Amino acid sequence: MPRPRAFDEESVLDNAMNIFWSKGFEATSIQDLVNETGLNRASMYASFGDKKALFLRVLDHYSQKISAERFADLRNIEDGRAAIEKTFRDAAKTGTAEGRHKGCLMVNSGMELAPHDPETAAIAHQAFRRAEDTFAAALNRAVDQGKISKGKNVRALARFLAGSFQGVQLMSRRGADQETLQDYCETILDALD
């Protein structure tokens, strides 16, 4: 009955995500989104609501697609300590890859908007908590496996790792050189000893 959509919602979100990721919320204009997604203004507003609503959809999309992938090894590698180490080393590697100085959309958005936008603040906070819990789970595995001393305060260590992981994203976006980022990561991992 109705005219069918000429676009794929998922790929529109992908494109919108990349613009927000690269430029941030404020610096991204509706015109940018129209240009890059190929989607018409009217269709954008009809399908996603206003700029802010689209942005929140994008944050969710990012969580499910990018964040999930970044933490996949941390969840799936059985050896808890190896899982943590690979997670950081991968982040350091992709963080210094050419033309990929975008950091993490969740961290970027938290920094840009959290102080004045409770909605984004809550999402960023929740994402941090999830990361913290995922690190805690890996740490508990590592303790059980005898790869990390039983004497460690797992919760504090998990918070440290989650915070430091954000730090890696931060330094990556700021364009830190590979050597600095590697030193940073390796010293973080030394905290596991």
Next chain:
Amino acid sequence: MPRPRAFDEESVLDNAMNIFWSKGFEATSIQDLVNETGLNRASMYASFGDKKALFLRVLDHYSQKISAERFADLRNIEDGRAAIEKTFRDAAKTGTAEGRHKGCLMVNSGMELAPHDPETAAIAHQAFRRAEDTFAAALNRAVDQGKISKGKNVRALARFLAGSFQGVQLMSRRGADQETLQDYCETILDALD
């Protein structure tokens, strides 16, 4: 001969700094600056140039006034290890103080603008290097004083501390709770052992 200025350049920079610090570059409008500084548009443009030029002046002002103060103890406390510990604990304390979730203007600006603005990127990079060197100096003092093991890689540790200090600012701006931030800081300091 000329009509004298009705404003104090320093206090205008102070006010402008606080707006940029709180809202970021993009979200701060000229109107905001006019309202908050009390300075007229024409006078702003005559004295500081356009928005970007004013922003760069503000970054410099921040470096001299706020950054310098934040790193004063790190430079001045003779005991290198105590200097480092106090620097982090103070940052964690002020970072969770009510209504002070602004983080660090240098970190914020690097995150927001570095990927697309080489000028800001260079300034943020230089600020990081300065912090790294200041931490390295304190670490060297601590090693000489026998407060930190001789076996440590001071350069890597300095990079770690500088990166982690940015992380504290990040978490503070994102509105992390006090307990999380304390755990984060204490674990960072454990790396000195």
Next chain:
DNA sequence: TGAGTTATAGAACATTCGTTCCAAAGTGTG
């Protein structure tokens, strides 16, 4: 006191912003 100089106040500029509206286009069902 008046000439010279610069700051001030605020109107005015073109452009871009986010958003809405409307007519045309495309689909499946009666």
Next chain:
DNA sequence: CACACTTTGGAACGAATGTTCTATAACTCA
């Protein structure tokens, strides 16, 4: 084929953006 319905393209909206202009005010030095 025509109806009901939704998407599409693009014009149009007012408000806000960064910036400039003009006229007036305030001061110092001759």
